[in-house]
Each structure stands twice: as structure tokens, then as C-alpha cells.
């Protein structure tokens with residue numbers, strides 16, 4: 001029988017799937033580097049290990065896990081850490097007094113108040129009590145304001161983690177269009193500031209054109225903006241908000257959302273992001289998974305910020321500018 005001339009031609013081209021951005025791997029690599037840098041710095045400067053203090057109010061189980069992970073990461077990189085556990089009934093004034101004591105304690109370099117806080121406590125007010133120098137979350141208004149002006153500052157951990165992933169995966173940002181979905185003060189807004197930061201100023205500029213979408217962006221507009229985007233960053237907490245028909249082929253999709261849902265198939269709970277991962281990865285060029293994408297970077301960037309705070313404070317102490 002004559003050979004079929006078409007037998008080697010596939011019926012349709014192999015589907016090309018997005019490259020998966022491995023935040024867990026990158027965060028482990030950064031932690032190894034940090035461990036070395038901290039060890040070297042302590043030897044060279046003859047200083048104590050950086051010290052991080054986390055404040056955990058109440059018994060929210062997710063917050064307990066995050067704080068435990070932060071303690072473990074600190075230990076891994078050679079940062080000393082402690083958690084101050086406080087009852088959910090603590091008053092705002094009592095919490096403020098505890099933070100003020102930590103601000104004045106020169107054995108502490110980084111202070112973090114785990115969010116969310118109970119409803120009777122004003123989280124913005126609390127974040128502003130943490131001194132700028134020890135604000136390793138970068139949530140205080142001065143640090144956030146400096147970021148919006150492209151000035152050197154403590155950048156919030158999740159936005160910093162997103163920026164680090166874009167850099168590690170060599171994703172071009174200069175002149176590209178980025179859509180940020182979600183306008184929260186600690187994630188969406190600082191991510192937008194970083195993306196549109198001007199390379200001619202103090203912080204490393206990404207020079208993107210950005211579009212910010214939020215709950216009142218009409219769905220058809222959201223789809224239109226997303227389809228134009230080279231980079232989409234979504235931080236909303238709404239599973240499957242971003243679908244494959246909203247993606248420009250080859251775009252980079254960064255999913256910051258984390259929602260715990262019940263999986264009918266496995267009869268177990270599982271974590272999902274805001275992106276319909278299985279379908280979007282067929283169109284996107286790069287994509288972060290949930291879990292294992294941005295989440296581990298948040299913890300890792302906290303270690304980086306704590307080291308930065310410790311170095312700055314040690315320098316100020318050496319120059320006798322503080323006690």
C-alpha cells in the first residue's frame with residue numbers, strides 16, 4: 001500500500017500551554033541567598049541577627065497559618081522572630097500601646113500586625129502606629145505615599161513579590177499595557193504604583209501603562225481592557241473572574257487571589273485563585289498557579305524587608321542617630 005503522504009502531519013497543531021511561574025521555587029532560591037547575605041552582614045558589621053515581631057490578634061485559622069509560616073521562614077533565613085498572640089477582645093488603645101513599646105524597643109527591627117483585625121479595631125489607624133523604619137509590611141501611609149511618588153521605601157510584600165516574579169521570568173514591562181484588577185490599599189494600588197513606576201526615579205521603574213479595574217468596572221469593559229493587556233494582575237478573591245476569552249494570546253497572568261472552596265470531585269476543600277487556571281493557561285504565555293504562585297513570595301519578601309529594616313536601623317545606630 002502506498003504510504004499516506006499526510007501521515008506525519010498532525011491533524012491540528014499541538015496546543016501550546018502557558019509557562020507556569022513557580023513562586024515556590026523562586027521563593028526558596030531567594031531565601032537561600034538571603035540566608036547567606038544575612039550571615040555575611042552580621043559578620044562584617046559585627047551586629048546581632050535581625051529581629052521580626054508579629055502581632056496576631058484573635059484566632060483566625062488562616063492568619064495563624066500565615067504567621068506560623070512567617071516564623072518558619074524567618075528561622076530558615078537566620079532572622080529571629082517572635083509572635084505576640086493577643087485576644088480578639090483587646091481594645092484598640094491597648095494594641096496601640098503594645099506597638100508603641102515595640103517602636104521604642106531597639107532589639108526589634110521589624111513589626112508586623114497580621115490582618116485582618118477584629119471589626120472594632122481600625123486597621124489603617126493601627127498600620128500607621130507602626131514606625132516607618134520598622135514597617136516591614138509597608139502598610140503605613142508614609143511608606144505607601146512614598147511608593148506612589150516612586151521614592152525609595154518599604155514596598156508591601158505581595159506587590160514586591162509580584163515584581164520579583166516578573167523580573168525573575170524576564171517579563172518585559174517597559175511600555176507594555178498592564179491591567180490590575182482589584183484596588184485594595186495593600187495589594188492592587190501598590191502593584192499599580194510599581195507597574196507604572198518611572199525608571200528615572202529612585203525605585204526600579206517598570207514603565208508600564210496601567211489600567212485599574214474594580215467592582216464597578218462593567219464586565220464588558222473588564223473583558224475589553226484585559227484583552228488588550230500584556231500583563232494582567234488580579235487580586236480580588238473571586239474564583240473564575242478571569243476567563244480564557246478575556247486573555248490576549250501570550251499574555252502574562254498573575255493571580256493574587258486566594259479562596260478556599262469545596263471540591264465536589266475530591267470531597268475536600270482546596271485553594272483557588274481568581275483565574276480559571278485550567279482554561280486560561282491554554283491562551284496565556286505565562287501564568288501563576290494558586291497555590292504555589294504569589295503566596296510564597298509574600299512571605300519571602302517579608303524576610304527581605306526585615307533584613308532591609310535591620311540594615312537601615314543598624315546603620316542609624318552606628319551613626320548614633322538613634323539609640
Ligand SMILES: Nc1nc2c(c(=O)[nH]1)N[C@@H](CN(C=O)c1ccc(C(=O)N[C@@H](CCC(=O)O)C(=O)O)cc1)CN2
Nearest residue numbers: 066112113114115116137157291292293295296298299
Ligand atoms: N500583615 C499582613 N497581613 C496580611 C498579609 C500581609 O502581607 N501582611 N497578606 C495576607 C495573608 N498572607 C500574609 O500575611 C499570606 C497569604 C497567603 C500566603 C501563601 O503562601 N499562600 C499559599 C497557600 C497557603 C495555604 O496553603 O493556605 C500559596 O498561595 O501558595 C502567604 C501569606 C493577608 N493578611
